Amino acid sequence: MKITEDIKISDNGFVFNSRTGDSFNLNPFALELMKNIEAEKSFDQIKTEVMEKYDIDDLSFEKDFYEFCALLKHHQIVLQDNPLDFK
Amino acid sequence: MNKQKITLAVTGLNNTDNPGAGVPFIRGIKESEAFDARIIGLVYENLEPGIYMENLCDRIFQIPYPSSGSDELIERIENIHQQEHIDVLIPNLDAELFSFMKNEGRLRSRGIQTFLPNLKQFQEREKDKLPEFGKKYDIKVPGSINMSTLGQIKDLEDKYNYPVMIKGQFYDAYVAHNEEQAKQAFHTIASKWGFPVIAQEFVKGTEVNVIALGDGKGNTIAAVPMRKQYITDKGKAWGGITLADEKMMELTRSIISKTKWKGGMELELIKTNGGEYYLIEINPRVPAWVYLAVGAGQNIPEALVKLALGMDVQAMTKYKIGKMFVRYSYDAIVDLEKFAAISMNKEI
Known part of the structure; x- marks a missing residue:
């Protein structure tokens, strides 16, 4: 899963898709996740870091993360050739 | 750099909720590094807001509607020319283009330059000929039926599922979700636009648009793609943003190259969720959001005037992505004398 080159992410959480003209507001945690995805960290690496930092269980994180990724894909923010590829 | 002094006549000063491109066109020319232009505003109505905007036009003249006859319109232009020595005339309204295109030679012989598409280019892109246009130039266009009787609504039901767009030949479009709505739209449009x-x-x-300028030899001199962010109930952009969309740019260059388009244009496209582009309309002049292109780095008004004057113009290929325009309404306070002058004397 890769953030497309058309996406610009500001430090305050404003996301702009220069190809579609869409813009989105991220909350601080979504921004943190996006920065991790942008850095091409693996799913396991992101999960470990998040679970160390926040009080969240394994299953809840996975469910929320997949939902977030599906949203990113729906809005053409990320490219994902393989639907099972969340790495 | 010494600026060239010119006298430029511009129509479309109707900066209303259905705006013409005259005012933003003049703003572009005022920012030009090439021209020091004396601006002659040409208006059809005495309440066109551009008449009353400060520091916009040097002179204003009222001209007759093209519907009262091309000769009457051109004679009025010639009459204004005798006083003002117009170098370039830029018409910005669809309904007047035909008259100016037809009289391009006559105007040129008087010393008035224009830069307009030719009649063939103008006519082949008309809405009722869009399927043929798509076929000829290998561009995806939506299917359509030209209806002259109410009975033909049955034909459209055989061919397409609802919703369908019901459009006038020149202006107006409605989405019809069923037969009743299609009939209602048919009557409304037929009574207004024939x-x-x-x-x-x-x-x-998603509806996306491109403003572009062709040099008449197949070259794209300027092109900026935009997505409307705020649309009025008349379907007009009240806010928009420039896009980075290479497919839209390729499509624009291809259309200009194949048609050898001469002059300004606006492409109206629908981008499907599958990433395909359907051409729904070509407007044969610059749109009212032309100043967004200026703000994004392509001064299309300046380039258009240069082309009209026979000057060499380098193709502009870069523009700022993510530049936005936000339109607003503004109440100008006007003295009665100005209104009286345009109403009584037909000039200011």
Whole structure:
């Protein structure tokens, strides 16, 4: 899963898709996740870091993360050739 | 750099909720590094807001509607020319283009330059000929039927599923979700704009637009793609943002190259969720959002005037992505004398 080159992410959480003209507001945690995805960290690496930092269980994180990724894909923010590829 | 002094006549000062491109066009020219232009505003109505905007036009003249006859319109232009020595005339309204194109030679012989598409280019892109245009130039367009009787609504039901777009030949478009709505739209449009009424297949997706300028030899001199962010109930952009969309740019260059388009244009496209582009309309002049292109780095008004004057113009290929325009309304306080002058003398 890769953030497309058309996406610009500001430090305050404003996301702009220069190809579609869409813009989105991220909350601080979504921004943190996006920065991790942008850095091409693996799913396991992101999960470990998040679970160390926040009080969240394994299953809840996975469910929320997949939902977030599906949203990113729906809005053409990320490219994902393989639907099972969340790495 | 010494600026060239010119006298430029511009129409379309109707900066209303259905705005013409005259005012933003003049703003572009005022920012030009090449021209020091004396601006002659040409208006049809005495309440066109551009008449009353400060520091916009040096002179204003009222001209007769083209519907009262091309000769009357051109004679009035010639009359104004005797006083003002117009170098370039830029018409910005669809309804007047035909008259100015037809009289391009006559105007040129008087010393008035224009830069307009030729009649063939103008006519082949008309809404009722869009399927043929798509076929000829290998461009995806929605299917459509030209209707001149109410009975043809049955034909459209055989061919397309609802919703369908019901459009006037020159202006107006309605989405019809059933037979009743299609009939209602047919009557509304036929009474306002005449026949044919066009029933167009509804393509689901996002509307995107490109403003472009062709040099008449197949070269794209300027092109900026935009997405409307705020649309009025008349379907007009009240806010928009420039896009980075290479497919839209390729499509624009291809259309200009194949048609050898001369002059300004606006492409109206629908981008489907599958990433396909359908051409729904070509407007044969610059749109009212032309100043966004200026703000994004392509001074299309300046380039258009240069082309009209026969000057060499380098193609502009870069523009700022993510530049936005936000339109607003503004109440100008006007003295009665100005209104009286345009109403009584037909000039200011």
